[in-house]
Amino acid sequence: MTRKEFELLYALKKHGMQSHRRLRELAGVSTGFISQTLRSFEERGYLRDGAITELGLEALAPYKVDNAIIMAAGMSSRFVPISLEKPKGLLTVKGEVLIERQIEQLQAAGIRQITLVLGYKKEAFFYLESKYEGVHILINPCYNTKNNCYTLFLARKDIGNSYICSSDDYFAINPFEEYVYQAYYAAIHVTEKTNEWYMLPDSRGNIARVSRSGAEGDIMLGHVYWDRAFSQAMIGLLIRDQEEGRYDQELWETVLAEHVRDLPPMEIKVYPDDTIFEFDSLDELRAFDETYVNHTHSAILKNITRVMNCEEKEIVGFKSINAGLTNTSFVFTLRGEKYVYRHPGEGTEAIISRAHEKKALELARSIGVDPTFMYMDEDEGWKISHYVEGIRTPSYDSFEDSKRILTVLRKLHQQKLSVDWAFLPWEEACKIEEILRREKGGIADRDFEKLKEAVGKCYRACEGDGVEIRFCHCDTYGPNWMLTEKGDTILIDWEYAGNADPGCDLGGYIMDAMWQIPEAERFIAEYCGENCSEKLLFHYLAYTAIISYYWYVWALYREACGAVMGESLYNWHVMARRYSKYLNEKYAL
Secondary structure, X not given: OOHXXXXXXXXXXXXXXXXXXXXXXHHOOOHHHHHHHXXXXXXXXXXXXXXXXXXXXXXXXXXXXXXXXXXXXXXXXXXXXXXXXXXXXHOEEOOEEHHHHHHHHHHHOOOOOEEEEEOOOHHHHOHHHHHOOOEEEEEOOOOOOOOXXXXXXXXXXXXXXXXXXXXOOEEOOOOOOOEOOOOEEEEEEEOOOEEXXXXXXXOOOEEEEEEEEEOOEEEEEEEEXXXXXXXXXXHHHHHHHHHHOOOOOOOHHHHHHHHOOOOOOOEEEEOOOOOEEOOOOHHHHHHHOHHHOOOOOOHHHHHHHHHHOOOHHHEEEEEEXXXXXXXXXXXEEEOXXXXXXXXXOOOHHHOOOHHHHHHHHHHHHHOOOOOOEXXXXXXXXXXXXXXXXXXXXXXXXXXHHHHHHHHHHHHHHHOOOOOOOEOOHHHHHHHHHHHHHHHOOOOOOOOHHHHHHHHHHHHHXXXXXXXXXXXXXXOOOHHHEEEEOOOOEEEOOOOOOEEEOOHHHHHHHHHHHOOOHHHHHHHHHHHHHHHOOHHHHHHHHHHHHHHHHHHHHHHHHHHHOOOOOOHHHHHHHHHHHHHXXXXXXXXXX
């Protein structure tokens, strides 16, 4: 069936027999074509007495939409702070929940079967399965480590003639149809440069090329329709990539861009302006729905307004900060000044005392080591800090940077500050190990006991060797340092601070640098200065093993809580093994 024939037959199916003028408007074909084709439809048995017949429905059947896949697994990190509290698809926009509005639009168009692929805060969506008949749920367990290529791979058995949707789109006018002629990607036409995906058409209006960013053109926005041929080809590519994992961190549009010539045609379907909306930030949502200007129903924004004595509408310019293994942070702007809000990570309450952290922050600020600190809630763990422009993290290849770090550590340790709690990495690691074994299903590392024994010997060899306990930071890895062009060296994030062995601070930096023994010894000697001795070298090398072991066990716990530690977990294991093995062998511990 030709495109024009389909459009006319579908118009008749959807609206019944109309005047030729009205059919021309509905089907987008000429009056002459309508007259000629209506006779042809009657001859083929598609029409009888002006009504579509069973044969007509059979002719349309290959174009009938089977279902829809709504992707709702991701966290939408760009939509901080709202996304930290609830999934973006569950936002109420202009009085309607985004995903509910989309489900209802799909079902109004005759698409009754809808698969929701969930991940982040998945339980918040479960009610939809009972609220809407035909909705069923699929869980993506890797939502926080893989992008939506994996979401669609998981849904592959449900995909045929299917709409592929995102849970957070808002359609001002229902864009869905019960029958669709061919695969297409929804688009709007822009006349200014953006960072969106641009689709360049061929002579038939299908996608010939996809580019990232551009000037005037048609950008991807909203839903997509995969016909059966396109689905089969795209799913084949996603299946073949599972072993290689090249697209694990990519959007499926990357696969489209790289294989557009190998895939069946996909039309560029341009919609009028102000019909499809995506909200990439709270600022964009506020521009669309004024109820969000001062009433976001966000506990996070209420925290900020209370501390900063402002109204919600004054808080703008939200930007997620990706650095940080324990918590999630974002930048916001208030009255022309930038600040950072730290949101505590799930599960951290079991291993971090926020009351202790607050006291540590106050001490660090008092001696000028962390002047960024403003306010912290010791019950809930959230924090507000000054934002520092023009910063960088130290380079582990630069000994000049190492000297700057050591100047701050010596200043911290020489203050002889004291608190009423201690950070004991060996003992804390043993406690976390117990939690892992008791509550998290155990430890899979088959060499864990061997590593624990080697590190334990290092710990016991340091007991009573005369190195005094000091108030320490205890988490001195690179991203917790901010070096400015003016020469300031700032140490932030004091969650693990307490009375501790100074080796926790030296060893933490060595650990993250992943230095070999000679590099670590040079760093330690610089710290110790004229007091450097073999005993101190041994002590601080031993604490490199001990603190590395602590962070390795900590990382096992965080992953057991659902966090993704990635390469860090392995690196800390390597450093604990490297330094404990070296010392055990050299000193016959």
